[in-house]
Amino acid sequence: MEVEFEHNQSAHCENGAVSNLLKFHNLGISEPMVFGIGSGLFFSYLPFIKLNGIPVTSYRILPGWIFKRVSNRLGISMHSTTFRSETKAMEELDRTLEKGLPVGxxxxxxxxxxxxxxxxxxxxxxxxxxxxxxxxxxxxxxPVLEETCEIDYDDLVRARFAKGTMPPKGKMYYPTVVPSSFDFKPAIVKGIKQTAGDMLNVPIPLFGVKGIRFLAKSLKKWPDKLDERRAILYLGQVIRMQEEIGTGGGGFRFIFGAFLQEASSQLQQPWLQEVAQEVTETGDRWRDFAFEAGRICKGRASSAVSYKTLSDILLECADREKAIFTKLKKITL
Amino acid sequence: MEKDQVPQDHGALEGVRKVLYATDKNGTYTKVKTAGWEPENIALDQAWEVINERVELARQRVLSGKASPLLFHLEKNMITKGMLADLTGISWFRIVWHMRPFAFEKLSQKTLEKYARALNISVAQLIKPE
Structure with a gap:
C-alpha cells in the first residue's frame, strides 16, 4: 500500500516531519512556522554533561518539544504511542498505513x-x-533529504528500537483531529513570547543569552585548561551542533528569521520584518564564529589570541540576541 | 546570509544536499540547497578521527590478546556496554566478563548468536574483527 504523500525537504527533521504530516491533513503550515510556533529556538551550554567526554552545547529546545507545543497551540490532536514489543510496533505501523495514514x-x-x-x-x-x-x-x-527513499523491515526495526540516551522505544505518531479552520495569530504570539522568555528569563546562567555568555567565558580558557587536541575537539563539537544537517545554518537562527518574516505578514506587524533583519545579521555572526573556529581546528594552532577572538564574537551574539528578544518580548496581537 | 553566499563545499555529506534558509535580494528568506560547508566538514572529520583511533586501539588490544573481540565491536559501533546489554538482553556484568579473551572463548553458540544479532553481523565476523 502507498499513500499519496507530498515530500518537502526541510532544514530540521522535527519541523519537517510535523509540517509534512499537517500538509497531508490539509493544513498548510511551513517549516519555519512550525519552528516558531513551537518555540524551537534556544541556547544551552552544559559543561558538566558530557557526550563522548565533550561538553554539550545546544541551539534548540529538547527534541519532541516543538512537536508538543505546536499541537497544543494549534489544537491538533496527535495520536502518539511507544512500544515494548518490536513486532507489535511494526504491526501497528502496518495497520495505520493500511488505513491510508502516513506515520511519523x-x-x-x-x-x-x-x-x-x-x-x-x-x-x-x-x-x-x-x-x-x-x-x-x-x-x-x-525531511532532511531531497527525495523520498526506501528502508528494509530489519533496518527500520533497529532504528526504531535503538538504545542509549533517550531511546525512541518505537515511538510513532500521526494527527487524528485537525481543525478545518485556523487562527494562527494567537499561536504565533505565544510562540514568540515563549522563545523570548526562554532566551532571557531562565534564572540559571547555562541557558539563553546568559548561556552564550557563559560559553564565551569558558571557551577563552580552553587553550590553558585543556591540551591542544582536546580544545580543538571541544570547538568542533560546538561547530557541529551549530552547522550540521538539521540546523538550517547559523544554529537555527536563519529558520527563526524566516519565521519572523512570515509572522510579520500574518500579524500585519511590519516591525517584525526589521527584527527578522537583525536576526539574519546575528545568524551571520554565528556563521563567522563557526568559520573562525573551523580555521583553528584545521590549522591545529590553538593560540590564545584566536580563542579570544571567538569569545568576542560570541559576546557580540549574546548582546545582539538580548536586544532582539527584549523587543520581541513585548509583542501583542 | 545571502542566497549566492551559500557555500557548496563538498565533503562529509557525500553528494547529499541539505537545505539552508538564506535571504534573496529583497532580504526575504527562501530555502537554498547546499552541498556542505568547510567548517562543518572539518568538525565532522575530526570527530571521526577520534572514533577511528579508538577502533584501531581496540583492534590492537584484541590482536595482542589483552581484550576479547567484544571491545572492538563496542568501539566500532560506538556503543557502551550498557547499550549492548539493552540490545542483547545479556546483563552488564556478564558483558564485562565476556570482554576477557578467555571468557569469550568459552561462550556458547547461543550467546555468540545473541551478540551477533545485536551487532547485525555474522558469528564469524563477531569472533574475528575484520
Whole structure:
C-alpha cells in the first residue's frame, strides 16, 4: 500500500516531519512556522554533561518539544504511542498505513542506511515519515533529504528500537483531529513570547543569552585548561551542533528569521520584518564564529589570541540576541 | 546570509544536499540547497578521527590478546556496554566478563548468536574483527 504523500525537504527533521504530516491533513503550515510556533529556538551550554567526554552545547529546545507545543497551540490532536514489543510496533505501523495514514516515527540516525556514513552517529531523536510499503520495503520521507527513499523491515526495526540516551522505544505518531479552520495569530504570539522568555528569563546562567555568555567565558580558557587536541575537539563539537544537517545554518537562527518574516505578514506587524533583519545579521555572526573556529581546528594552532577572538564574537551574539528578544518580548496581537 | 553566499563545499555529506534558509535580494528568506560547508566538514572529520583511533586501539588490544573481540565491536559501533546489554538482553556484568579473551572463548553458540544479532553481523565476523 502507498499513500499519496507530498515530500518537502526541510532544514530540521522535527519541523519537517510535523509540517509534512499537517500538509497531508490539509493544513498548510511551513517549516519555519512550525519552528516558531513551537518555540524551537534556544541556547544551552552544559559543561558538566558530557557526550563522548565533550561538553554539550545546544541551539534548540529538547527534541519532541516543538512537536508538543505546536499541537497544543494549534489544537491538533496527535495520536502518539511507544512500544515494548518490536513486532507489535511494526504491526501497528502496518495497520495505520493500511488505513491510508502516513506515520511519523522517531528513529536513531545510526541505523538509517540511506544517510551518508559521516552523519551516522547515535542520535536517537531523528524524525521520519513512513507513507507506504512496496515489495516489503517501507517508503520513507526523511525531511532532511531531497527525495523520498526506501528502508528494509530489519533496518527500520533497529532504528526504531535503538538504545542509549533517550531511546525512541518505537515511538510513532500521526494527527487524528485537525481543525478545518485556523487562527494562527494567537499561536504565533505565544510562540514568540515563549522563545523570548526562554532566551532571557531562565534564572540559571547555562541557558539563553546568559548561556552564550557563559560559553564565551569558558571557551577563552580552553587553550590553558585543556591540551591542544582536546580544545580543538571541544570547538568542533560546538561547530557541529551549530552547522550540521538539521540546523538550517547559523544554529537555527536563519529558520527563526524566516519565521519572523512570515509572522510579520500574518500579524500585519511590519516591525517584525526589521527584527527578522537583525536576526539574519546575528545568524551571520554565528556563521563567522563557526568559520573562525573551523580555521583553528584545521590549522591545529590553538593560540590564545584566536580563542579570544571567538569569545568576542560570541559576546557580540549574546548582546545582539538580548536586544532582539527584549523587543520581541513585548509583542501583542 | 545571502542566497549566492551559500557555500557548496563538498565533503562529509557525500553528494547529499541539505537545505539552508538564506535571504534573496529583497532580504526575504527562501530555502537554498547546499552541498556542505568547510567548517562543518572539518568538525565532522575530526570527530571521526577520534572514533577511528579508538577502533584501531581496540583492534590492537584484541590482536595482542589483552581484550576479547567484544571491545572492538563496542568501539566500532560506538556503543557502551550498557547499550549492548539493552540490545542483547545479556546483563552488564556478564558483558564485562565476556570482554576477557578467555571468557569469550568459552561462550556458547547461543550467546555468540545473541551478540551477533545485536551487532547485525555474522558469528564469524563477531569472533574475528575484520
Amino acid at each position: 516515527l522517531l528513529t536513531s540516525v545510526f541505523y538509517l542506511p540511506y544517510l551518508p556514513k559521516a552523519l551516522r552517529f547515535h542520535f536517537n531523536a531523528h524524525n521520519i515519515v513512513v507513507f507506504g510499503k512496496r515489495n516489503g520495503k517501507y517508503l520513507v520521507s526523511d
